Amino acid sequence: DAGVIQSPRHEVTEMGQEVTLRCKPISGHNSLFWYRQTMMRGLELLIYFNNNVPIDDSGMPEDRFSAKMPNASFSTLKIQPSEPRDSAVYFCASSRTGGGQPQHFGDGTRLSIL
């Protein structure tokens, strides 16, 4: 079975540019999570969806960040405009809804904003 697929794996762009990260969750999983990993703060939850509906976006750092899930098999995380402090590894994860269901992570997008 295919796991969670993220693209691109690496992104290097200049400050001020729009960045779009993509995620395809595991088929049949109805919860999707976006995380950001930095040395200072570790793994932080940015936003999560249940059945394509955003449930909690309190972790989204600023209005420059937005996430969508137009259907059960695709989600995007967009940063506009990007800033150097957004440089991090961004992970997408998915799970079945229900207590005890572990999240399955993609391999992440390493984002560098110059």
Add this chain to the structure above:
Amino acid sequence: DQQVKQNSPSLSVQEGRISILNCDYTNSMFDYFLWYKKYPAEGPTFLISISSIKDKNEDGRFTVFLNKSAKHLSLHIVPSQPGDSAVYFCAARGNTPLVFGKGTRLSVIA
């Protein structure tokens, strides 16, 4: 405010010996705990979990112990193998999504 703490950023263990990774939490509403393992350039991989109604869960070389009164859990790996070298994350959930610790880097030395 860190709700899940892994106070040891790194740990080195000889091959064949036991590795013990520790995790403390502060939120008494947490009722389910997980350990994830992460290799470089990959996403975290689920390893083992435990519900708050148990105090031990075992899966092969991996055992997780939960001490609710102390709000402490630990992951034991025995015997440790070089392939176990990775970053291990503790995570907890209750009425919230998973909250992760910052991880402990385990190095198993041959």
